Amino acid sequence: MLQHGNDAGHPASHSGTSRRRFLTAMAGGGAAVAAPALLTGCGSAQAKGGTLQFWNFYGPQRSPDPAINAQSQWFVDTVGKWNATHRTQIDLVHLPQPTYLNGFKLPSAFATGEGPDIFLLSPGDFLRYYNGGVLADLTPHLDKAAVDDFGSSLDSRKVDGKVYALPMEVEPLAMFYAQDVWEKAGLSEADIPTTWDQMLDVGDKLRSRTRAGLVFETNPGYYQNFTWYPWMWQGGGDVLDERGAVAFDSKATRQALSLWQDAVRHGIAPRTLPAAGDVIGGFKGGNVAMWQQGIWNVSSFKAFAPDYGYGVFKLPVPPGGSYVTALGGWSFCANAQGRDPEAAAEFCVWALGSMKDDSIDRMVDWCVGAKSDVAPRDSALERGAAKGGYDSEVMRKFKDEIFPGGRAEPRYPPVVYKAISDAIQGTMLAGRGVDGETERAARSITAYTKSYKGASLV
Amino acid sequence: MSSVAAQERRRTGAAPTRTSTSSERPRLSRRHREWLAAGLFLAPDVLGLLVFVAVPMVLSIALSFFQVSGFGSYEWIGLGNYERMLDDPLFWDSMKITGLYVVVLVPVLFCVSLALGLLVKQRLPGIGVYRTALFLPYVVSLVVVGVLWKFLLDEQTGAVNRAMRAAGFDGESWLGSPSLALGCVIAVMVWVMMGYYMIIFLAGLQEIPKEFYEAAKIDGAGPWTTFRTITWPLLRPTSFFVLLMSTVAAITGGLDLIFVLTNGGPANGTSLAIFYIYQQAFGFGEYGYASAMGSFLVLIMVLVSAVIFKFTRGGRFDDGE
Numbered sequence A: 001m002l003q004h005g006n007d008a009g010h011p012a013s014h015s016g017t018s019r020r021r022f023l024t025a026m027a028g029g030g031a032a033v034a035a036p037a038l039l040t041g042c043g044s045a046q047a048k049g050g051t052l053q054f055w056n057f058y059g060p061q062r063s064p065d066p067a068i069n070a071q072s073q074w075f076v077d078t079v080g081k082w083n084a085t086h087r088t089q090i091d092l093v094h095l096p097q098p099t100y101l102n103g104f105k106l107p108s109a110f111a112t113g114e115g116p117d118i119f120l121l122s123p124g125d126f127l128r129y130y131n132g133g134v135l136a137d138l139t140p141h142l143d144k145a146a147v148d149d150f151g152s153s154l155d156s157r158k159v160d161g162k163v164y165a166l167p168m169e170v171e172p173l174a175m176f177y178a179q180d181v182w183e184k185a186g187l188s189e190a191d192i193p194t195t196w197d198q199m200l201d202v203g204d205k206l207r208s209r210t211r212a213g214l215v216f217e218t219n220p221g222y223y224q225n226f227t228w229y230p231w232m233w234q235g236g237g238d239v240l241d242e243r244g245a246v247a248f249d250s251k252a253t254r255q256a257l258s259l260w261q262d263a264v265r266h267g268i269a270p271r272t273l274p275a276a277g278d279v280i281g282g283f284k285g286g287n288v289a290m291w292q293q294g295i296w297n298v299s300s301f302k303a304f305a306p307d308y309g310y311g312v313f314k315l316p317v318p319p320g321g322s323y324v325t326a327l328g329g330w331s332f333c334a335n336a337q338g339r340d341p342e343a344a345a346e347f348c349v350w351a352l353g354s355m356k357d358d359s360i361d362r363m364v365d366w367c368v369g370a371k372s373d374v375a376p377r378d379s380a381l382e383r384g385a386a387k388g389g390y391d392s393e394v395m396r397k398f399k400d401e402i403f404p405g406g407r408a409e410p411r412y413p414p415v416v417y418k419a420i421s422d423a424i425q426g427t428m429l430a431g432r433g434v435d436g437e438t439e440r441a442a443r444s445i446t447a448y449t450k451s452y453k454g455a456s457l458v
Numbered sequence B: 001m002s003s004v005a006a007q008e009r010r011r012t013g014a015a016p017t018r019t020s021t022s023s024e025r026p027r028l029s030r031r032h033r034e035w036l037a038a039g040l041f042l043a044p045d046v047l048g049l050l051v052f053v054a055v056p057m058v059l060s061i062a063l064s065f066f067q068v069s070g071f072g073s074y075e076w077i078g079l080g081n082y083e084r085m086l087d088d089p090l091f092w093d094s095m096k097i098t099g100l101y102v103v104v105l106v107p108v109l110f111c112v113s114l115a116l117g118l119l120v121k122q123r124l125p126g127i128g129v130y131r132t133a134l135f136l137p138y139v140v141s142l143v144v145v146g147v148l149w150k151f152l153l154d155e156q157t158g159a160v161n162r163a164m165r166a167a168g169f170d171g172e173s174w175l176g177s178p179s180l181a182l183g184c185v186i187a188v189m190v191w192v193m194m195g196y197y198m199i200i201f202l203a204g205l206q207e208i209p210k211e212f213y214e215a216a217k218i219d220g221a222g223p224w225t226t227f228r229t230i231t232w233p234l235l236r237p238t239s240f241f242v243l244l245m246s247t248v249a250a251i252t253g254g255l256d257l258i259f260v261l262t263n264g265g266p267a268n269g270t271s272l273a274i275f276y277i278y279q280q281a282f283g284f285g286e287y288g289y290a291s292a293m294g295s296f297l298v299l300i301m302v303l304v305s306a307v308i309f310k311f312t313r314g315g316r317f318d319d320g321e
Helices: A019-041 A066-085 A097-100 A107-109 A124-132 A144-157 A179-184 A195-208 A222-234 A252-266 A279-284 A297-304 A341-353 A357-370 A376-388 A393-403 A414-428 A436-453 B002-012 B017-025 B029-065 B080-086 B089-120 B127-139 B140-154 B158-168 B180-205 B210-218 B223-234 B236-252 B256-259 B273-284 B289-314
Strands: A052-056 A090-094 A118-121 A171-178 A288-293 A308-314 A325-328 A332-333 A405-408 B066-068 B074-076
Touching: A052 A341, A066 A090, A066 A297, A066 A325, A066 A341, A066 A357, A090 B180, A097 A107, A118 A124, A118 A341, A124 A332, A144 A341, A144 A376, A144 A405, A171 A179, A171 A222, A171 A252, A171 A279, A171 A393, A179 A308, A195 A252, A222 A252, A222 A325, A222 A414, A279 A288, A279 A297, A279 A393, A288 A308, A297 A393, A308 A393, A308 B080, A325 A376, A325 A393, A332 A341, A341 A357, A357 B180, A376 A393, A376 B210, A414 B256, B029 B066, B066 B080, B066 B289, B080 B289, B089 B127, B089 B180, B089 B236, B089 B273, B127 B140, B127 B180, B140 B158, B140 B180, B140 B256, B180 B236, B180 B256, B210 B223, B223 B236, B236 B273, B236 B289, B256 B273, B273 B289
Parallel strands: A052 A090, A052 A118, A325 A405
Antiparallel strands: A118 A332, A171 A288, A171 A308, A171 A325, B066 B074
């Protein structure tokens, strides 16, 4: 409380610190302590000496999930080996996956010119980053033999023949099923569906009040689109044809939208993901019979439910259609506007794209050790197989049956993604007409492509 | 004595001594000292508002006139982003959803919080425990709240559907149906926020002099009459505060919850304007467009706040004369 009245009221002998002086001193001291912290907090990724930063969503971190710990360790080891043998040092910066995928940290960093020197990129984001001029050309650091070794895995990461991202994995989609549920329903291997109708019939047979017969992704986002594309491709449909012309308004598109809509409408597929999206929990809890999922879940099953009986099969096809699945997977990228793009690009190639044994072995360790993926390089795939990484029934199926019919995840920019996403969501969950949603999305994509400036969309 | 010393210093040009300075420093008047103290106390807040609210707001408005790549390039496009906004059906859908959300959430939250405030004002045994329990959801992260409710509302195994089935009803897809999802988000938000506004109402209720209630009791007024003629009118400043704050919170908040619960789905059914703006900015790198929409949303918020001020007279007891 402020002193009222005149200062004569103060005892003459009061030579100690007054309350006001004390507060002033505290405020000054507080400011002195807080200022460096605030300024450090405002500092950029690039303002920290000459060390490059590698932002990722794997490590370093500690997790109760042994699979995640192994993946984190792979990143730590990779960067550790580079740091031990190179003058340019790299810091690993871990961002939790939701923050990396949906947060504002990464986009904000790039928007302010403070993006990380090395980062992970999904195919869905490739064009946005390429058109933004932040992807460094990795080609000068790559041997031709290495480019050939990657083969078609690089297609969606190339522009005008130059490579701008190196895939660390290939992740095909398949249908996972619960063997115990299957057997209890009197089904056998012979009942594994190969057509859409069979899949719906089996799903209908296996569902109950607390168990989903068949699960498709329900949350709107790039991932849902990724899981829907193969159903459209199987009927011969596409978003854009080979020349980049809009081809979305087709019979195959309508057919694929109808498949998901029918599955939900008839209660075969749920409107939300079982167990809040926890695949292993959903299967173990008996809440799922079949779930369209990716190869990465094999390592999760191994870690969390090693004794659980599950199987995988190729995505069924529509009448007259042919088998296709979608191949996902993340890449290493170097920031062309970073502190040292050359060193960053060199790191990406050293880590994943060199013809040296340790580079190939590193990819093998990632794809069949830390994770469960198909290796994007032929040499790594062969070595991984020789090492026994694809010996299990499930991994063998992924390598020999599911992956060979795969097609890389498209690199459509946000407007195209959003138009397709709205069509999927509108038909699947809001019960809107398939024809109307297809036409609306096609119009939206056409309008966008007319004004689009940038690298080829296909 | 001191003026003689000063004259001597001026004459000789000698530097003032430490002793003479402390004894002769011109003193600020009491009024000025109070001004200074007030200024110093206000400075941190004002500085914070300037740095973290006013400056970003001005920058955001400026940004709305540019096409921003998200990678450092800016191109002046004038009102281009605003024209795009006018033609964007998804934005207007999100505004409609936001309108519905605010119109339902704010009154429900107001009534529930007021009812709880009246309830926990009672002198009952263990009332502190109830107050704490009701306030607890407010201190929990919205992400945690979202995960919790996602499990509770799960289609197959959620506690809500289990209870419904046990009671002989069919379960619902609470978060997977466009007609139910927004209602669920509103219900969860009420659950989260009610404790906070309950405390605000409780503070307001405790400000009302007991004598008024005693007089009403002597006059034979029942609970409803007491509430209508004493509690409600005297709660006006508190009601205004709750109304204004909850409206602003409804228009601009809930982003974390939407992310976890529905990610804007199903079929954009919970894509509030703030979610759509966030998605455009940080998902699609459309910072200029997002800034235009954000500026428009702020304008709407200012207008809504002005209307609330107008109709509640800013919570004052007088007529504003």
